[in-house]
Amino acid sequence: METLVVDHPLVAHKLTTLRDVRTDSPTFRRLTDELVTLLAYEATRDVRVADVTVETPLTPMTGTQLTRPTPLVVPILRAGLGMLDGMTRLLPTAKVGFLGMARDEETLRPATYADRLPNDLSGRQCYVLDPMLATGGTLAAALRLLVERGADHVTAICLLAAPEGLQTLTENLGEQNGATLRVVTAAVDERLNDKGFILPGLGDAGDRLYGSV
Numbered sequence: 039m040e041t042l043v044v045d046h047p048l049v050a051h052k053l054t055t056l057r058d059v060r061t062d063s064p065t066f067r068r069l070t071d072e073l074v075t076l077l078a079y080e081a082t083r084d085v086r087v088a089d090v091t092v093e094t095p096l097t098p099m100t101g102t103q104l105t106r107p108t109p110l111v112v113p114i115l116r117a118g119l120g121m122l123d124g125m126t127r128l129l130p131t132a133k134v135g136f137l138g139m140a141r142d143e144e145t146l147r148p149a150t151y152a153d154r155l156p157n158d159l160s161g162r163q164c165y166v167l168d169p170m171l172a173t174g175g176t177l178a179a180a181l182r183l184l185v186e187r188g189a190d191h192v193t194a195i196c197l198l199a200a201p202e203g204l205q206t207l208t209e210n211l212g213e214q215n216g217a218t219l220r221v222v223t224a225a226v227d228e229r230l231n232d233k234g235f236i237l238p239g240l241g242d243a244g245d246r247l248y249g250s251v
């Protein structure tokens with residue numbers, strides 16, 4: 039499992055404000071949106087492209103175009119929804135599928151309550167959006183599902199990751215039909231607390247985006 043931590047002063051600045059307990063929901067949503075666009079710029083460095091001939095007003099030339107099928111973007115509800123607009127701003131032609139997953143507060147095991155993904159993902163590059171990679175249970179289940187459906191290149195974009203979760207993904211997702219699996223994140227924090235929250239973290243991302251329900 040390749041992990042890329044995006045080391046950029048603007049990312050660090052926005053993430054620090056996001057962590058601040060005084061940051062309200064509207065600001066949290068805006069910063070999440072801005073951060074995702076910065077992370078997506080790095081995460082899409084290996085997006086699949088092909089040469090294409092284009093005529094400028096002066097001459098034909100060989101340019102670059104996204105190949106088809108275009109990538110699939112998969113926000114994990116609820117918190118991942120806060121990352122969707124920032125991602126599709128960079129990849130407007132991407133298709134969007136949805137996974138609803140919630141972690142049980144006691145067992146920390148994820149349960150899938152919505153699956154609106156294509157059944158056949160053969161040949162598709164996928165970008166999974168979820169702000170928090172804590173124990174790694176949610177992301178492991180999501181990545182497994184995408185590979186089972188045929189995806190061969192999946193990049194998870196997270197705002198924050200815990201070392202424990204990255205370790206779990208590395209240990210549990212070793213051989214996935216030869217698929218390339220990557221995590222791109224703004225930071226790897228210190229550890230999880232006894233309730234499975236990332237420390238220092240930013241709290242409950244879903245609640246901070248949308249309020250507790």
Ligand SMILES: O=P(O)(O)OC[C@H]1O[C@H](OP(=O)(O)OP(=O)(O)O)[C@H](O)[C@@H]1O
Nearest residue numbers: 116117140141171172173174175176244
């Ligand atoms: O790595 P894990 O230990 O699995 O935890 C991470 C998951 O927990 C959060 O979602 P949550 O279950 O709170 O759902 P929500 O987005 O609806 O708030 C977060 O957005 C991840 O999906």
Ligand SMILES: O=c1cc[nH]c(=O)[nH]1
Nearest residue numbers: 172235236241242243
């Ligand atoms: O710190 C954490 C861990 C899981 N989910 C969150 O929203 N925050």
Ligand SMILES: [Mg+2]
Nearest residue numbers: 242243244245
């Ligand atoms: Mg939550």
